[in-house]
Amino acid sequence: MxxxxxxxxxxxxxxxxxxxxxxxxxxxxxxxxxxxxxxxxxxxxxxxxxxPKLARDIMVTRLVTVHPRTHVFDGIAALLRHRITGAPVIGERHRYLGMLSEKSCLTVLTVTARAADERGLAASRRSRSRDFMAKRLVTLRAGMPALEAIALLLKNRISGAPVVDPSSGRFLGVFSEKFSMDVLLGLAYDQLPAAPVDAFMNTDFGRVIDGSEPLLEIAQRFLDTPYRRLPVVRDGALMGQVSRRDVLNASHHLTAAIDGRRSILRERSSELGLEDLAAPEEEADPADFELDSTDASAFMDRKARTISEDTDLLTIARIFKSTPYRRLPVLRGRRLVGQISRRDVLAATHGLLVKAPQPGQALLYLSAVVDSGERPSLS
Structure with a gap:
């Protein structure tokens, strides 16, 4: 031996x-x-x-996918219909080509709506954030355990929620799936004791809006920032919330009846940021990316992060913590075999954490041994 x-x-x-x-x-x-x-x-x-658990253990294999020749507006409609934030674009024999993301779809709709508005073909300026904000919200109370907050996100199948003062109702911040990764990694690396949600919420009040902002202004804010939701606050009180999906829905309805949407996209191709979606080997001057098609393949993200079936759970959690991605395609060679979302990672670990009868049993066996010096920052 x-x-x-x-x-x-x-x-x-x-x-x-x-x-x-x-x-x-x-x-x-x-x-x-x-x-x-x-x-x-x-x-x-x-x-x-x-x-440790691997990607193959928790990946979802029944996926909504998009064909590369699907018209981009039909692809957007599919995302909205299925209430998802992105879909893999696949070719023959399930070959993975890229991701049609919520952000690239928002770019398409924003450019189209802005051009139509300039031509008097749409009335986006009359649409204000208060007109399409969500008013019935799941909220989290300050002081509640972070693991309980994660359970509420999972139960309600939402990616984040506002945190409010339980006595005054004042808005304090936002707790999201991304910040849930801080909780998970804190337990995995340092065996941190249960902490209140306040310790992990985002308190950036730069994301707060008042409800009077025009649709295109809100859309541009989502394009310029990593935010996925903007709380609507008046006199410190939470009135509602606008998410990327809310803006996508509003923009999609606004542009659906516009004739000449394809020609608008071709004319405004320089505003679409297509060079940002190109794979590394395709990098070139933005002038090289003139739009010759309005198929989904022209707008898919070819640089989106992917993983293999053997990627372990801790590595996946660290990717979600350090990148803006909410879902990771799982590939076998070039073939798409599944997908993992932030929610899948949280669901795979949450049960273990909340059922631990004493602090010493809340261990997370997520990966091969990692040098403690490799711990990610949880700030």
């Missing part, structure tokens, strides 16, 4: 100081499938350790 191996029926005792990240992050190959006695701080425990 070589060093580090366990004999049949043997128990390995691993002392792990709080915050060391060793056992919390992953499992030594020799210990997998064995009963391991561990001490986390002052909490002794035993746990049978298995391999």
């Amino acid at each position: 070589t060093d580090g191996e366990l004999g049949v029926g043997e128990t390995a005792t691993l002392a792990v100081s709080k915050g060391s990240g060793d056992l919390a992050l992953g499992v030594p190959e020799a210990a997998r499938g064995r009963v391991v006695a561990a001490t986390i701080g002052d909490f002794p425990m035993e746990k049978t350790i298995d391999r």
